[in-house]
Amino acid sequence: MLNQQTFQFEKVSAIKVSEFIREQLEEAIILKEMLSEDQLPSERELAEIFNASRITVREALSALEAKGLIEKRVGAKGGTFILPITANAHKRTKEEIMRDWDQMLHVFEYRTIVEPEGAFLAAERITAGELELLESYIVQSVQPDCSREWFRALDVKFHLTIAKASGNPYLESAVRQIRTKINPALDLMPYNEQVRSLNQGVHTEILEALKAHDPARSRDTMKKHIAFSADAIYSRLVSPEQQEGNEQ
Template sequence: MDDKGWTHHISPVRSAGAAEAIARRLGELIGARILVGGDRLPPEKRLAELFGVAVMTVRHSVAVLREDGLIETRRGRGAGTYVVADVLSRIGELTALHPYTLADVEELTAWRIAVSGEASARAADRASEAGLARMRELESAADAAVAEPEEYRTADAGLHLHIAELSGSRRLLEAEQGIQHELTRLLAGHPGGTGARSMPDQLHRALAAAIEGGDPALARAQFTVHAEATADLLLPFVQQPTGTAASH
């Protein structure tokens, strides 16, 4: 299927500001690596049904994403609307127009610890054997992709989204999608080197082991270590307050 099952992440939107909300939601799915370069969007009529709006509303939303350079509409053979192949580069260009600051990274890290830390704790308490097996597969995929920034970003996002799914909370999963979207925006221009991505605290073994061990408190603590390590990776690339240097 063209949609790879991602359309279950879509729900109807309110009529007021619906076009903007739809564009924002689709952009978030792209940023969270649920939709990646080359993926085909459903026809506008189908999107309108999924979001519970008129086709014209969807058409406006698609136009916004097209203007941002995140999607393209092809004619002729293989006609349809697709996520552009170099979407991470385009996200990096858009992010550069409004660079992140030290305060942004600190706020994102606090958000991650609150949301993803709780998701990790709940996953440790609730995950099934099948869910844990899938987590191990995703962890291995992320570890194998450390040398390729784009592949690693996709695998890393997929792992954290799966942990959020294991929490059993739809709200935590939706919040995690927003978090991964923000991380993609931050990392698109400055993904870090292979060495940085290979550091123990950047890898996921300790976090996965805590979840596998059914230890919610340890899972939450290990996620905090992981989130803070990611923040340290990002800090050299964000705007610092005038006269201030990052210290860690």
């Protein structure tokens, strides 16, 4: 007879098709792959994309609307549109993040293992085109007309491009998972010239290490950057009085 204590099976958890659709759309929104004011395909088109019924798609969209991620508009220019995440993040996510802070700490821990090693591999495998992409993200992030939402999107693109450059699809998938978990917390960060300048500096440091194809320096620089981000998120959440005057 098998000893059940030697196994760690998970209990069966049936997921509704609408939840499956909602999770994929929510991930794309949180990872800024769909941006504020982008229009979603129609219910009919989404039903075809997901091979599901329109009723199921409608249920998924209702869940996203309840979370404040999308908005349905009527009229000649109506449809379903993505709402600006960063503008509403402080209303929607702060209490949720604090409530699940222990889980967030596990994600931070996981990130300090995964992303630095991804940068290590990327330094060996990154292409000239990917380096140009990273540089363009940094340049765009300091432009005077760079909005808060686009700034956050560029940050995500920067990190996901490095993960893809690692050449390891499992690692890339892990970074996507991590960013989906931490982006709501990062969206709570202030947005001002000091933040933009600091971001430019650390991202440029990472980029230079990648350009030099220096795996060890790329890993160490990424690890330092991630540790700083975790500390900033923690300070932001536990010291709400420091938020005054930091928003733009």
